[in-house]
Amino acid sequence: MDARACALEMLGRYAAARSWARRAPSSLRMRDVEISGPTQVLLRSIYEARGVRYQLQPALQRTLEDVPGPDPWSAPLRQPEGAAVGHELTFVMHGHHVPMDCGVCSATGETSCVACEGTGRVQSGNRSHACATCGARGFVRCAMCHGSGGLIGHPTIWSRIEAHHEVRTIGTDDLPLDVAVDLTGANDDGEVVHRQEGSRVLEMRSEGGYRDAARAHDAIARTARALCDHPGVPDRARIVSQVLEVRRVPVLVLRLEDGRTIHAWGEPPQISPPRALDSTALVVLRASPWLALASSIAAAATYWLSG
Known part of the structure; x- marks a missing residue:
């Protein structure tokens, strides 16, 4: 299918989605059509994240000494091979207690x-009286730490499989802003021209064909290397596997005989400018409030002049 036929097919589906509001693409007088579009570099990382959850209870007194919590990677947790995203393991550290400041009252033992x-005063009609709840102090004992200002945390270490996607889009300089913004995220409609995966992807491999061309393309090579160096996962996370893809996202550029240009892309199809195929009925419907307003103003003016 050549570019013109591809444009007619895509715009036909775009118009059919709201046939009453959009004109048939055959009404457009196309001078030429070309397939353009940016390149996306995507890095998908599956990684193991760890952290500590605490079951809190009031401490008898606040501990001024700074006691660090357990290292999450010290726990004997091992995720099974191929564990799905969201799979979680936990390890309860029995007998391990971590003193900490109470965050509810900022370690003061009191809350407002x-x-x-x-204020310490309660308003009753036009008069005020001392607050019976706090004894006119304005503060009450903290319900979290029971007034000690400190807590005891009983730690549970968790391990969870998570996913992170990093996307960089190259070659949007010649596109309208709305098209460029829409294509900055991952686009599953693009054509995958390079794919590699492994426990850790360090750079784009060269294995002939488009990969050689892509490697020679400085912008793509630099972008891929930057993503591999900084995959966007938490600093202490353990990367389990990664997939690097290079996608070409097709954008049809239609140049019309009247000098206008229409861009079409995506699935379902989108166009820019978004009103390029608006039907006459929709244009009239959109303008009707203004026409009614103008008619009312004209009628009011006629009445005022005749009076």
Whole structure:
């Protein structure tokens, strides 16, 4: 299918989605059509993240000494091979206690009284009286730490498989802003021209064909290397596997005989400018409020002049 036939087919599906509001693409007088579009470099990383959750209880007194929590990677947790994204393992560290400051009261042991909003006085009609809840102090004992300002945390280490996608789009300089913005994210409609995967992808491989051309293309090579060097996963995460893809995202550029240019892309199809195929009925419907307003103003003016 040549570029013109491809454009008619795509615009036909675009028009059919709202046939009452869009003109048939056959009404366009196309001078020429070309297939253009940016290149996307995608790096998908599957990684193991770890952290610590604490079950908190009030401490008898606040501990001023800074006691670090356990290292999440010290726990004997091992994710099974091929574990799905979201799979989680936990390890309860029995007998391990971590003293910490209470975050609810900022380690003061007190919080602002809700009854008087911290003023110590309660308004009753035109008069005010001392707040019975806080004894006119404006503060009450913290319900979290029971007034000690400190907590005891019982740690549980968790391990979870997570995914992260990094996408960089190259070659959008000649596209309208709305098209470029839409194509900055991952686009599954693009043609995959390079793909490699492994436990860790360090750079784009060269194996002939488009890969050689892509490697020689400085912008693509630099982008791929930058993504591999900084895959966007947390610093202490363990990368399990990665997939690097280079995609060509086709954008049809239609140049019309009246000098206008229309861009079409995506699935379902989108066009820019978005009103390029608006039907006469939709144009009239959109203008009708303004026509009604103009008619009302004209009628009011006629009445005022005749009076």
